[in-house]
Amino acid sequence: MSTLLPKEGPRKSGQRILSLWFPYLCAERILRQRLGRSWRSRPSHPLPPSYPPLVISHRDSNAQRIAALDERAEALKLKRGMGIADARAMHPSIDVVEADPEADRRLLEGLADWCDRYTPLVAIDGEDGLFLDVTGCTHLFGGERAMQDEILTRFFQQGFDVRAGLASTPGAAWAAARFHGDRIVAGGEEAALLSPLPLSALRIAPETRASLESVGLRTAGAVMAAPRAPLARRFGATLLLRLDQALGRLDEAVSPRLPVAPLSV
Structure with a gap:
């Protein structure tokens, strides 16, 4: 099967993908409404201790759970998926706000439209990220580092x-943004980037990740070093697909969206 032994086909000439990740987007939507858009860059930031940590809740079956949180709540060791009752028991002062997925989506779409000033090829990446195809655009902004x-x-x-990551493949850019925060990866260095990272850097399903870890494969490098055919038989072809996309062996399309209503940033 071609998914087991992909040919080292030619990379798209000079392709460069910028991944942007907003880890606190849900909380930031609320904080910008309360404190103003420039709250992070004010001299008073970080917020004083009297301002309560912010937690976003949603209903999961019969329980209210943490869907998102800000940095201060995260610093208290609160985590996504934790029950709100448990979180309040640990830290009674937290501010709990009900999730609004539609408002969060509108905000992310506005951010995507704002990024059109850098490239018209902008795609939504899940609930908290963007992909920008900046191939051939970076020189207009002084180069990759200056633009980023x-x-x-x-x-x-x-x-x-x-957080930002820039690389020749969407998978490598995604991993750079989420595990390094501000990284530019030269073409051909995707394997070096991925090798020490945990399995989640490969964008695979949690159950696949757990199965790999159960047999001692805990990093992307360990997966890269393992025989491909047994991996595909035991863990499915999607694992190798994600790996090959990140390494540039197989193309991964980034489908740009149509602009809606630009966010005033």
Whole structure:
């Protein structure tokens, strides 16, 4: 099968993908409403201790659970999926706000539209990320580092904590953003980037990750070093698909969206 032994086909000439990750997007939507868009860049930031940590809740079956949280709640060791009752028992002062997925989606779409100033090829990545195909665009902004720094700075000034990764494949850029925070990966260095990272860097399902860990494969590098055919038989072809996409052996399409209503950033 071609998924087991992919040919080292030619990479898209010069392709460069920027991944942006907003780890606190749900909380930032609320904090920007309460404190203003530039709250992060004010001299008073970080917020004083009297301002309660923010937790976003949603109903899961018959229980209210943490769907998202801000940095201060995360620093208290609260985690997504934890019951709200347990979180309140640990930290009674937390501020709990009901989730609004539609408002969060509108915000992310607005951020995507704002990024059109850098490239018209912008795609939504899940609930908290964006992909920008910046192939051939970076020189207009002083190069890759200058452009990435400008984007990070402008989002910070408007109240967003954003992490960025730039690479020749969406998978490598995604991993760089989430596990390094501000990383530019040269073409051909995808394997070196991924090798020491945990399995979640491969964007595989949690159950696949747990199965791999149960047999001692705990890093992307361990998966890369393992025989491919047994991996596919035991863990499914999607594992190798994700690995090959991240390494540039197989193409991964980034489908740009149509602009809706630009966010004033």
